[in-house]
Amino acid sequence: MKPTLSSRNDSQPTVEKIGGTSMTNFEAVYTNIISTPSLQGHTGGRIFVVSAYGGITDKLLEHKKTGQPGVFAFFAGSTSENSWRDALVSLKTDMLAINAELFSCAESLGRANTFICTRIVEAENCLSNLQLICQHGHFDLQNHLATVREMLASIGEAHSAWNMAELLRLRDVNARFVDLTGWDDEKHLDLDERIRYCFADVDIANEVPIVTGYAHSIHGLMNTFDRGYSEMTFSRIAVQLEVKEAIIHKEFHLSSADPKIVGAANAVPIGRTNYDVADQLANLGMEAIHPRAAKGLRQKSIPLRVKNTFDPEHGGTLITGEYISSHPRVEIIGGCNGVYAVEVFDQDMVGNLSEYECTIIGVIKRYRAQTVAKDINANTITHYLKTNLKTVKRINRILREEFPDAEINMKKVSVVSAMGSDMQVPGILADAVTALAKKGISVLAMHQSMRQVDMQFIIEEGDYDEAILALHQKLIEVHDHGSAICLAV
16 A cells, blocks of 8 residues: 555654755755754754755866857767866866855865866866777777766866765754765675665664756666656655655745746745646656656655745645635736747648658657657648757758658747646636637647647747736736645645
């Protein structure tokens, strides 16, 4: 029998993930998460999984939004040996600057600098040796890039986790650095085995484990989860250690819409929702948690709570598998701007849709673009892709080679979505379309599944903010959200 919220006991630990932006503000983390007044000084039974400091993973790999190259991108794609070395020197300077801001004690600062400098030097030696070996015709650098990416990513989480453990010990918290990166470990384990191995001698009741968000796995995390690897680590720790609750600390509430668009007074914390809605958010790039990470929590009936680091006494939003709102309604309006619609029209597609779709999906997967939504009719398939212009141009070029007689069009659009744990409200689709029409917004395409947890509207790129505002006013602001917020406490 699966445990329920009420059947979980207080002796079980919690696992808590702290995001990179929050990590950058250690005083806020200490005051609002570690020693928040409501805990009355109790720190035992809490496991903290930490992300790299804000911006560091971008410099190690590539910028998540702009694609600006970091150490990995320079190493993987540059013909100049000095480009990645220069990026590594710049990264080291930034990491040491973070250390200098955090540690006022010269002795602790020295230890912190020694730790991260050792990792950087070892990484540089590894990359230099690999580059030298791959000059030989029998070795291909491309075969090793996935491993290089994992190695470099691990440096960011090791830096922040080591620092946090040291800073907490300076404040008399019995913190312990738990390194899942496998940096000096000769054992090649899968993710669950590594977690069990590294926690085998940790006294969770009396120690506060500070755990790297990156975990080395024999199968590799980044091939599947890429930059979402820390959420998978967090999830598997929750499952393997059978925690009573998984908590994610972000720099904002999981709200009914972006406060910058609808106004801070109108955007409210959701309070309660379910994993179905969390999956829809992830699909739009607004993820509370990666869907594959949520799967483990959902299967083990582990509730997930999303809290605001800077509003520590608020209960945040509680996400469970079984939750359905007390009455059908929309809980959140979200979306993504700058989506590329790639439309393939071919008269020969009639009766052969599956063959065309298989080829199109293969091309999209090859270039690692994310499909947010898609349309299919008798002779047209349109994928709405969340990616950059360079990638979508490559996809277009390959599709034209695959389907020389097809008409292939590309257009930049936006996707807005209304989501909720139960949206079985008669006429809700008509209400949403009417609200958009009143603002002069044309709907280019729309989707509503039988599962009744979301509606998606494809609109012109420039109408994004106005569409979010219109749907929020019509579908969210008409409800009293106080009861949902109370349920999260």
